[in-house]
Structures are given as structure tokens and as C-alpha cells.
Amino acid sequence: METIGWGILATGKIAHTFARDLALVPGARLAAVGSRRAESAQAFAQEYGAAAAHGSYEELVSDPAVDVVYIATPHALHLDNARLAFEAGKHVLCEKPLTLDVAAAEEMVRLAHRHDRFLMEAMWTACHPVIRALQKRIRSGEFGTPRHLHAELGFRVDAPPEGRMFNPELGASALLDMGIYPLIVAHLLLGPAERLTATGDLSERGIDLDIAITGRYPGGALATMTASMTSYSSRACEIATDRGRIRFDDFHHPDRAVFTPYRPGRGSWAVEPGEPVVVDGGEPVLGRGYGNEIAEVGRCLREGLRESPLVPHEQTLALLRQMDDLRAQVGVSFPV
Structure with a gap:
């Protein structure tokens, strides 16, 4: 092909x-x-x-x-x-x-x-060069052991009541539209969630407009995540490790991640030559990042694969199980 x-x-x-x-x-x-x-x-x-x-x-x-x-x-x-x-x-x-x-x-x-x-x-997100590079370097232990992740994604949605973003019959949900991004980043960088707890604010028609999630991940790592259809978030993501901190200014469409080590006794976040460490992915981001998933599909089809190792079916199902449980916790269900 x-x-x-x-x-x-x-x-x-x-x-x-x-x-x-x-x-x-x-x-x-x-x-x-x-x-x-x-x-x-x-x-x-x-x-x-x-x-x-x-x-x-x-x-x-x-x-x-x-x-x-x-x-x-x-x-x-x-x-x-x-x-x-x-x-x-x-x-x-x-x-x-x-x-x-x-x-x-x-x-x-x-x-x-x-x-x-x-x-x-x-x-x-799972095909993005920066996310993939950071995932590999976290797993290698280069930046220490992750202990806490925080990620937030939200923007004000101005749409008619029957539009896709507010209509329960079409699956309107801050969790499904925005919350899936913090959840997948936590999954990729920390591992499969062991426990998730949510609270939310619902519309008159019963969809989640805002949701806040706490999670426990392998090794005792914790995460806090938010998604909103009513307010503008920073789109930032930070991971605290036992050696320092990793930050995306915009994890939704990242161009890099930055690790800054903590230097005890040197005025806290003192930076030495060669610091902070920038993770840029090492390969081009194609457009807004959708190009990288398109390239991954092409690679898989040429190799005769029926699922991608970057986005395996079980990962997709695991995230949906999480969101099914979180929706139930906040009291959201869909007519369909």
C-alpha cells in the first residue's frame, strides 16, 4: 500500500x-x-x-x-x-x-x-512524539519516580441546547470530550489507574458540565484531573517526582515537556548548566498532532496489523471502563 x-x-x-x-x-x-x-x-x-x-x-x-x-x-x-x-x-x-x-x-x-x-x-495523544518520548524517559527512571500528576483541560462552550456539546442523546459530556485527555495522559505516564473518584456539576438535562477526578496509580502515585465546558483552564500538566518536576505548558497540544531537578541546599529550584532538560520528541509533530496518528494507521496497515501497539484495543476499553464508572459516580447516563 x-x-x-x-x-x-x-x-x-x-x-x-x-x-x-x-x-x-x-x-x-x-x-x-x-x-x-x-x-x-x-x-x-x-x-x-x-x-x-x-x-x-x-x-x-x-x-x-x-x-x-x-x-x-x-x-x-x-x-x-x-x-x-x-x-x-x-x-x-x-x-x-x-x-x-x-x-x-x-x-x-x-x-x-x-x-x-x-x-x-x-x-x-498516544501517538504524539513528545508524549511518547517522555513516556520512555519516565519509564527509564531518568527523571525519578512519579508521585503526583495534575492535568486540566477546559474551555467555555457556547452552543445551542440541541447541539452535540449539550445534547445527552448525542453523548454530550465534559468527561467524554475533555476529561478523556487528562485520563489518557495519566494512563500513559503513570500506568493503569487502580482507583478513580469523581465529583461533578450537572446541567439541567443531566450532563456533566464540570468534573474533578482523583486517582491512585501503580506504586502509590496519585493524580488530580479536571475537565470543564464552562471555564478556561491552563491546559497545563505537571508531574512531581522524587527528583524534581516535569511540566507541559499545554499538554493538549505539546511542543515539548521540561524537567527541572530539585537541588537541595541551593535555593530550591537552582538551575545548573544543561538544565532544565527539554523533551521534544525527536521527530516532527505533523500539524496539530492528528498527522502522527494518521501516520501510525498507515504504518499498521502496511505491516498488516489489525490494531496499533500505541493505541491497543485494551487501552481504549480500559479508558472507557474508567469513564463508565466516573459517569455513574456523578450521576450521568445517556438516553441511548
Whole structure:
């Protein structure tokens, strides 16, 4: 597969970001786009140079030029969309979270196995060069033993009540939209959570607008994480170790992480030559980072893999189990 043909299913905001990054990835081309409205597909195809525009998802997945489908619809629609793609013989990259709950995600994984197709959640954070480099160096012990992680992600959402971000029937949730990022960063850098506890503030329609999470991780490491649809967070992430601290100014789209060691007896955070230590990933970040997950899908398909070692199915299911439990703790459920 010298060049992999991509089909984008749906034309919302995230699809536009994805298409821009797709253009930066060698060996990937936008073969087609599909929308429920032909005019929307045509406008998208013209803007991003897609070879074909389809006025239905069925037409998109039937396009022989499409090797893999990127699903960019609301969470509640992912399983049906993936089923459509698998039945047409297409591989799937599905926007996060994979589904609304772990039961639906397990069904999607079963479908992928049944049809012998590749499936990956679009968890670009796990494919990001800076995150991957930091993960490796933490595991080596270079920066000491992590003892506490704090990560926050939030911004004010101004949208109509029936829009995706506020409609329970479409899976609206600060946890699912924003909270998944602090959870995956903690998972990647600390290991699988042993216990998570949450409190939240709910809308009149019963969705979580704000959520705060505490967690215990392997070796006694602790984490505090927040997600918000009502306020602007710093997007910072810090990890305190027994040797110093690691900081991302913006862990959501990082360009680097910085480790600053603690020097006892030298005025606390005294910096010596060669400090602080900058972790930059050692390879380019493609666009906003979505390009790196696109490249990972391409690598897996060329090697004949059915899941990515960077975003394995079990990791996706583990995060959804966490979010199922956290939603139950704060009293959120979805009509579907």
C-alpha cells in the first residue's frame, strides 16, 4: 500500500482539522468525503482536494478508492458508522471516545475481528512524539519516580441546547470530550489507574458540565484531573517526582515537556548548566498532532496489523471502563 486512500465520514469541525493534517502525511491521500448532505460533502471535497464527494455514508464506504474510513460523527453514532464501514470491507479510525460506553466499544472491537479489519481509536495523544518520548524517559527512571500528576483541560462552550456539546442523546459530556485527555495522559505516564473518584456539576438535562477526578496509580502515585465546558483552564500538566518536576505548558497540544531537578541546599529550584532538560520528541509533530496518528494507521496497515501497539484495543476499553464508572459516580447516563 504505497499510498493509502482515506475517506472522511462527516464534515464537522474535527473533520476539517483532520483533513488539514492528512495533507501533511506522506503516503496518505484524501480519496473521498461523505456527508448526509451532498452539498456539504462537495464543499468539503473542494476545500481539501478530495477526489470524490458522496451525499451519504453508504456511498462513501462503498467507494473502491477508500482503504480506511475516519469516523468524525458524534459519539453516539460511532458504532453504527463503524459497522457500516466494516461491512463494506474498510478499515476504521474512529474519533474518541470510541463509543459512549464500554459495552458498545467491545461490540465494535468484535466487529473488527469478525471482518478482519484494522480498528483504532483516534487517540492522537498516544501517538504524539513528545508524549511518547517522555513516556520512555519516565519509564527509564531518568527523571525519578512519579508521585503526583495534575492535568486540566477546559474551555467555555457556547452552543445551542440541541447541539452535540449539550445534547445527552448525542453523548454530550465534559468527561467524554475533555476529561478523556487528562485520563489518557495519566494512563500513559503513570500506568493503569487502580482507583478513580469523581465529583461533578450537572446541567439541567443531566450532563456533566464540570468534573474533578482523583486517582491512585501503580506504586502509590496519585493524580488530580479536571475537565470543564464552562471555564478556561491552563491546559497545563505537571508531574512531581522524587527528583524534581516535569511540566507541559499545554499538554493538549505539546511542543515539548521540561524537567527541572530539585537541588537541595541551593535555593530550591537552582538551575545548573544543561538544565532544565527539554523533551521534544525527536521527530516532527505533523500539524496539530492528528498527522502522527494518521501516520501510525498507515504504518499498521502496511505491516498488516489489525490494531496499533500505541493505541491497543485494551487501552481504549480500559479508558472507557474508567469513564463508565466516573459517569455513574456523578450521576450521568445517556438516553441511548
